[in-house]
Amino acid sequence: MNSFSLTHVGYLAVAAQWTVLLSLLAFLGGATLGLALALARVSKISFLRKAASAYIQVVQGTPLLVLLFLSYFGISIAGINVPPLLAAALSLTLYTGAFLGEIWRGCIQAVARTQWEAAECLGLNRFSQYFHVVLPQAGRIAVAPTVGFMVQVVKNTSLASVIGFLELSRAGQVVNNSTFQPFTVFCVIALMYFALCYPLSLASRHFERKLNVGRQ
Amino acid sequence: MQYQFDFSFLATTWPRFLHGAWLTIQLATIAIVLGFVLGAVCALARTNGTPAMRRLVGGYVEAIRNTPLLVQIFLVYFGLSSLGFQISAELCAALALTINIGAYSTEILRAGIESVARSQVEAGECLGLSRLQVYWHVVLLPAVERVYPALSSQFVLLMLASSVTSQISAEELTAAANLLQSETFRSFEVYIVVALVYLALSFLFRGAFWAVGRIVFVRRRRLGTSL
Numbered sequence: 001m002n003s004f005s006l007t008h009v010g011y012l013a014v015a016a017q018w019t020v021l022l023s024l025l026a027f028l029g030g031a032t033l034g035l036a037l038a039l040a041r042v043s044k045i046s047f048l049r050k051a052a053s054a055y056i057q058v059v060q061g062t063p064l065l066v067l068l069f070l071s072y073f074g075i076s077i078a079g080i081n082v083p084p085l086l087a088a089a090l091s092l093t094l095y096t097g098a099f100l101g102e103i104w105r106g107c108i109q110a111v112a113r114t115q116w117e118a119a120e121c122l123g124l125n126r127f128s129q130y131f132h133v134v135l136p137q138a139g140r141i142a143v144a145p146t147v148g149f150m151v152q153v154v155k156n157t158s159l160a161s162v163i164g165f166l167e168l169s170r171a172g173q174v175v176n177n178s179t180f181q182p183f184t185v186f187c188v189i190a191l192m193y194f195a196l197c198y199p200l201s202l203a204s205r206h207f208e209r210k211l212n213v214g215r216q
Numbered sequence: 217m218q219y220q221f222d223f224s225f226l227a228t229t230w231p232r233f234l235h236g237a238w239l240t241i242q243l244a245t246i247a248i249v250l251g252f253v254l255g256a257v258c259a260l261a262r263t264n265g266t267p268a269m270r271r272l273v274g275g276y277v278e279a280i281r282n283t284p285l286l287v288q289i290f291l292v293y294f295g296l297s298s299l300g301f302q303i304s305a306e307l308c309a310a311l312a313l314t315i316n317i318g319a320y321s322t323e324i325l326r327a328g329i330e331s332v333a334r335s336q337v338e339a340g341e342c343l344g345l346s347r348l349q350v351y352w353h354v355v356l357l358p359a360v361e362r363v364y365p366a367l368s369s370q371f372v373l374l375m376l377a378s379s380v381t382s383q384i385s386a387e388e389l390t391a392a393a394n395l396l397q398s399e400t401f402r403s404f405e406v407y408i409v410v411a412l413v414y415l416a417l418s419f420l421f422r423g424a425f426w427a428v429g430r431i432v433f434v435r436r437r438r439l440g441t442s443l
Contacts (some may be wrong), residue, residue, distance in 0.1 A: 004287075058415060061376070061414065061415040061418035061419065062376070062411045062414050062415055063376040063377065063379035063380075063390070064376075065380055065382070065390055065413070066379060066390065066393075066407055066410050066411045066414060069393075069403070069407045070404070070407045070408065070411060073397075073403040073404040073407060074404055077219045077404055078219070102290075111415070131318040151281070151282065153286070155283070155284040156284070157284075158284035158285075158286040158287060159286060159380065161285075161286070162383060167341075169284065169286055169287060169290075171289070172287070173290075176294065180293055180298075181298070182291075182294030182297075182298050183291070183294075183295045183298055183299070186287055186290050186291040186294065186295065187291065189287050189288050189290075190279075190283045190288070190291060191286060193282065193283045193284055193322055194279065194282045194283055197281075197282035197283070198278065198282045201278070201282055202283070206314075
């Protein structure tokens with residue numbers, strides 16, 4: 001039995017890079033899907049509104065773990081041998097998209113009604129109303145909650161370990177199995193996650209304060 | 217390629233899904249009730265305690281909110297057993313979930329408590345209420361009422377997150393599903409059914425929180441106005 005050493009820390013640090021990569025993939029995919037969902041939720045077409053709302057209801061009412069199993073086994077029945085990274089990125093994208101969609105819908109609706117009306121009075125078409133008037137303002141409101149939600153994304157990537165993707169949590173289990181020092185190993189893992197997440201939390205709080213100063 | 221969906225395993229195994237759902241309800245309810253109490257105590261300590269207490273609670277909240285639930289569960293489960301405690305997986309699951317939701321409740325309730333105007337507390341003191349009465353009637357209850365929507369959606373998320381405890385083989389819905397899929401080899405179908413059961417559970421919990429809100433917040437029920 002070998003005891004926990006710097007070699008293990010190095011191994012964990014490499015695994016942490018996969019956590020970061022998976023977080024970025026999930027965030028990029030989730031942001032794309034989320035923007036589409038948010039726009040659909042405030043669309044003038046009632047079918048789009050209802051479809052987006054139903055999607056969000058379903059995904060927010062299902063655990064990420066089950067979504068992960070569904071995408072893992074779901075892709076494999078199509079006859080493709082799924083790399084765990086792909087299944088994990090897919091389910092995290094679906095999950096993150098639903099939450100970001102709902103957050104951003106709130107931000108879009110937080111832009112004052114009069115801004116829409118002013119844009120309409122200026123004769124801007126729907127596209128210009130969105131991209132030149134409403135979305136830039138909604139974006140300012142969205143920064144703090146979005147950065148805050150990135151903390152959730154990073155934490156959620158830990159679940160990818162259950163389908164065998166070797167990221168930080170999975171590496172922790174591997175190291176624990178060889179060293180039998182669970183307390184040390186998982187404290188180090190927790191510290192690494194903390195080091196990834198805490199700066200994001202602080203940044204989110206900073207942006208929130210900055211936005212509030214502008215509004216007072 | 218053609219995939220034949222086959223849900224025939226449900227004919228014999230549906231009671232195990234229901235049993236799993238019942239265990240999830242129990243696990244989540246225990247964690248929510250205990251976590252709420254923990255959160256209320258911590259939130260009071262955070263807003264009215266000594267500087268040391270405030271910093272301690274602040275550290276607890278930040279530590280929990282910035283680490284994944286999975287790691288917290290592993291830490292509690294493997295950590296406690298390596299210290300020589302023989303605790304069942306279910307108890308560890310309940311403990312880890314309580315500690316987790318306690319931190320989130322603390323943060324939500326703190327926001328509620330800070331929204332109670334200083335003059336309200338002073339008015340309570342002028343009326344001769346004891347310190348405890350002021351905390352309970354003037355600070356805590358209105359604070360909970362104000363943040364109740366945020367609190368209840370966090371609780372629903374916790375119920376869903378309790379699926380993670382299947383990783384330490386605590387018996388609940390997802391663990392039941394893991395077992396069933398290895399027996400039936402219908403993985404995709406099993407998890408579709410489980411997803412639907414979780415969806416039903418989340419509607420059930422939302423309905424239950426709505427009902428509890430109607431009963432507990434008398435003013436809202438009788439006057440139809442929120443704070």
